[in-house]
Amino acid sequence: MPTAQQYKALVAAFSITFLEIGTFKSFGVLVSPMKEELQTNLMTLGFAIAVSHAMGSFFAPIISKVTESIGERLTIIIGGFMASVGLILSALVNDLSWMTFCFAFVGIGSAMSFIAGILAISKYFEYHNQSTAIGVSYAGGSIGVMLCPPVVEELKKLFGWRAALALVGATNANLIVCGMLIRPIQRYRRIKPSTQINQERTSREKFLKIIQLWKQKLLQPFYVLAVKPIFIAVLVARLFSTMIYSGWAIFLVPHAIDKGISPEKAALLSSIGGVAAIFGRLLPGPILDKEYISVVKLIVLVSLLNSGAYFADHWLYVFWTLSLGAVVNGFYFGLEPVLAFPISVDVLGTDLTRDGFSLTFMPSAIGEMLGGFLIGKYSVTVVS
Template identity: 30%
Template sequence: MYRSNKDSGWSWVVCCGSFIAFLLETGIVKALRLLLPSLKEQFSTNTWVIGLIISLAPGFGAITSFSFGAEAITTAALPIYFDKFYDTSNGITHAGISISFMILPPLTQFLLDTYGWRGTLLILGGLNLHLVLCGALLRPLKISKIDYNHDSINDLSLKRTAFTSTTLVNKLKNLVQYMDPDLLKRSSFLNLLCMVTTSGYCFTGWVIYFVPHCEDLGFLPFKSALLATIGGVGYLAGTIVFPIAGRVLSAKTILYVSAVVMTLALATDSVMRVFNSYIGIMLSSFAVNIGFAVSFCCVFKELVVVVEEDKLSNAVNWIFVGYSIGSISSGFLSGWLYDRFGNYIKSFLFLSVVSALSVTPWLASGFKKAIKRSQRRDYSIIKDTDIKLNKK
């Protein structure tokens, strides 16, 4: 028998590795979007082409998260290493995104001015090699025999046979079974998946096109990068607010509030750009990233509740697949809207519309439950009335 080492010292080492993984994997997208004008000019192509290529950086890793993908793996690992302090570790991990917003935009701008876009890409690639070290920190914890169940054994066996079967058909069948498509039949999980997909669309659209949009309005590159840094401060504030709000409000309420904040901030951002207000854009950048941070943290907290522990790894993978679909779609569509209308205002306005749609499944589910409760109440009243009449 072994004692569980959850919430132990090594767990916090893994949490630091997850923090760095989020910092680097999200930061590379934030850094690449600073190269968008240079790459567009260098290759004489449309905005949506460069945006789509940049969005593939997080999108490809998320789509392949059933096999690899830094953010998906580290996110799935946190419940293994944490129990009592899971919310805290989740917040620390997502704080890596905010730190990347604060340090990588000015760093990338400096590298771009000094070494050009080729040298900048070379240095950013070297930074991302540190993800290997983050993966090396993930090692098995000693657990008690009570926690070691047959489901985990079958899951590992299925994963092994998915890639060692002799025929291609068997490989595909085993792989589909390993992906656990039954999760998609759960309405509670689909609601979370929809939330992440729409949030991924809005988040990636903001990350890729925010600075180019500011420069398009006439702001200097340094001031545009500073606005992105303010957004990073907002994301950090969101990771701090989330554990506090989680003690008072339910996960669904937090998701509703974060969706409203994101929608209003993105809509306000579009209005401020019409009036070319630097302070207004700064405030909307701060607010929308608070919404992003709270939304993503809350999704993963709720995921632990609605999905069993032995299915959590596949559930996280599906979540990142949904995120990648939204991310890649935003890289293409937001850039296409710019090429079509000649400015980013409509692109960001459409981001606010997509953000408003993020809670639609939750509202529809709640509306259906309210109708069922009303029908049961009416049936109970009719039944009681019939009983009283029969007695008379």
């Protein structure tokens, strides 16, 4: 039976993913007014928005080591502050270059909170229902995908896109509260030097030792690729998956509007995809914990299903058919990230899981930036 502190940690991780992924998905309803006011194109704007979600993932191995040093709680708090401030500042700038910089700041802060939250859950539920707990944590993102875009759409109508973005930033300050709910599992005690003279004599040696230690820590995650080269296939799969996700998250609403769907119904597609993603988040945990199917077979099965939905999109122009496509896509994008941790365990083993899991965020970062850029470029080509 989970303890009260385990439930608190689960609520915190659930809320973090709700805010992090819900915020990213909400950019879709702000694309059109941002494009007009900033006088840019979808290709460039798509890249800038993708940076908000990708930059932090690119630095995931470093974030993982920072979390080891200062703990999950403090990492989440610092990340929440960065995400909130970055979003508020991005609502004030008039230049896309500065906005991209602010979005990068947001991305690093969001990733710090997100990665630390998942790592905390993996510790709290290390010996019981770990996959289920991680799936529940990720389900917060699916509900964020479902609820945030319609709310931001209404805020945009009432106050304009800048005020709506600033309010989203203020809401992200709740990540700090989420960090407060996480308590360290292990407590460390400081060893006081015996004499002040000894402390002064060894201070330079300690500093050099810390520098050397951090060099080893930063390179340590890449060691798993030498030990288990097959894990490269997992990283390549994550690259292509997140390329597709980035385009879906940013351009689903504009894409539906281009097909003749009203803005209100187009925003509703995000909610429909979010509902499907909830099932995608929650389904794999019990299945994998009870070993009904291997994680590799599960990801292959849902990938084939998602590919079929994208292939059929060319012929979908009616709202209910687009809704079916959103259900399949949402289910896949809900399930795929949840499998990153268990597939790291399956391929690498328990000892290398933490480093391998942090590495999966790097191809995600590259994929998200490429997805926003390339799909935006394709949209410009098709429209012109």
